[in-house]
Amino acid sequence: MKKIFITGLLFFFSVVTWSQKDSVFVVNIKYNYVVRGNEARNVTFKGAYDLFLLPDYGISVFDKEESKSVVLNKSITDSNIATWMPKGNNLSTLFKNYVKNEMFLKRDINFRFFVQKDSLTIFDWDIKEETKTILGYTCQAAKTTFRGRIYEAWFTTALPVSGPWKFDGLPGAILEVNSLDEYVNWTAVAIVAKNQKPDFAVPDNPFLEDKALTWSEFKTLYKEKAIAASKYVTKEGDKLNIVTPRMGIERYIEEDDKDYQADKVLKKIGNGSN
Incomplete structure (x- = not known):
């Protein structure tokens, strides 16, 4: 090798x-x-x-x-x-x-x-x-x-x-x-x-x-936009569950990241967990 x-x-x-x-x-x-x-x-x-x-x-x-x-x-x-x-x-x-x-x-x-x-x-x-x-x-x-x-x-x-x-x-x-x-x-x-x-x-x-944007700058912006989207509220006051994936071909948000949890929360709800 x-x-x-x-x-x-x-x-x-x-x-x-x-x-x-x-x-x-x-x-x-x-x-x-x-x-x-x-x-x-x-x-x-x-x-x-x-x-x-x-x-x-x-x-x-x-x-x-x-x-x-x-x-x-x-x-x-x-x-x-x-x-x-x-x-x-x-x-x-x-x-x-x-x-x-x-x-x-x-x-x-x-x-x-x-x-x-x-x-x-x-x-x-x-x-x-x-x-x-x-x-x-x-x-x-x-x-x-x-x-x-x-x-x-x-x-x-x-x-x-x-x-x-x-x-x-x-x-x-x-x-x-x-x-x-x-x-x-x-x-x-x-x-x-x-x-x-x-x-x-x-x-x-x-x-x-x-x-x-550098890779680091892109990842930071990706995470910021993901968090903002997960907290989106309409003019009528309805909160929408907008989930941004952590990973495509490349990983954008780390699996153990504690700041972005929208995907895990939605998956938990989908599985019927409390």
């Missing part, structure tokens, strides 16, 4: 390995994303996402496939086969800047969206000996505990450092991620990786003009 922490050197080694003077290396990985968000672990959400990676520029974009924001076609040979342009509110977009060690995305708190800024150095991976093949690439297993869940990932050193959603920091591209409680899964279903002429537009960060 081997524990590693992501560093800037890890990504820049990948850049040096893949870049060429007269071209830009472009990687497009398509993922299926599945959430099993109930106690029976039935599928409650599924979608198709694209990872668009430019290791020479230290940039990647993860976005919904339906947005058509990523265009990468094996049969096209001109320099403009890979593009990404921000669209709409970018609610499904996650933008990573490896040079600055930061990523941006929008997350909602009680149906209002806020830009969240996170670091890429948030994963402590434990690399295992197990291997398997995904889409023709030999992948190695790694595990980590991340914000409330234990995850198993499979990565390949045959492609540059990258990963779906927030996941990153292994010495290669992460092609599969599974939470051990079966809540969420990302699986690569198609990969295009090739050198292209370097005369196309480099993606811009669509969140630069927005005020960004």
Whole structure:
């Protein structure tokens, strides 16, 4: 077993390995994303996402496939086969800047969206000996505990450092991620990786003009809004039981937090307890 922490050197080694003077290396990985968000672990959400990676520029974009924001076609040979342009509110977009060690995305708190800024150095991976093949690439297993869940990932050193959603920091591209409680899964279903002429537009960060909250600030605001919502009273004086979940993919309110109890109180009432 081997524990590693992501560093800037890890990504820049990948850049040096893949870049060429007269071209830009472009990687497009398509993922299926599945959430099993109930106690029976039935599928409650599924979608198709694209990872668009430019290791020479230290940039990647993860976005919904339906947005058509990523265009990468094996049969096209001109320099403009890979593009990404921000669209709409970018609610499904996650933008990573490896040079600055930061990523941006929008997350909602009680149906209002806020830009969240996170670091890429948030994963402590434990690399295992197990291997398997995904889409023709030999992948190695790694595990980590991340914000409330234990995850198993499979990565390949045959492609540059990258990963779906927030996941990153292994010495290669992460092609599969599974939470051990079966809540969420990302699986690569198609990969295009090739050198292209370097005369196309480099993606811009669509969140630069927005005020960004750190993870700590986001968690604090989430808890404040959850407590406020649980105490909501209408103009008529009726008190509503608005319950905000403590956890989605990430844990926002700790299980032993004593300041927010609305979910536990409502569950207690539902079970008929006094």
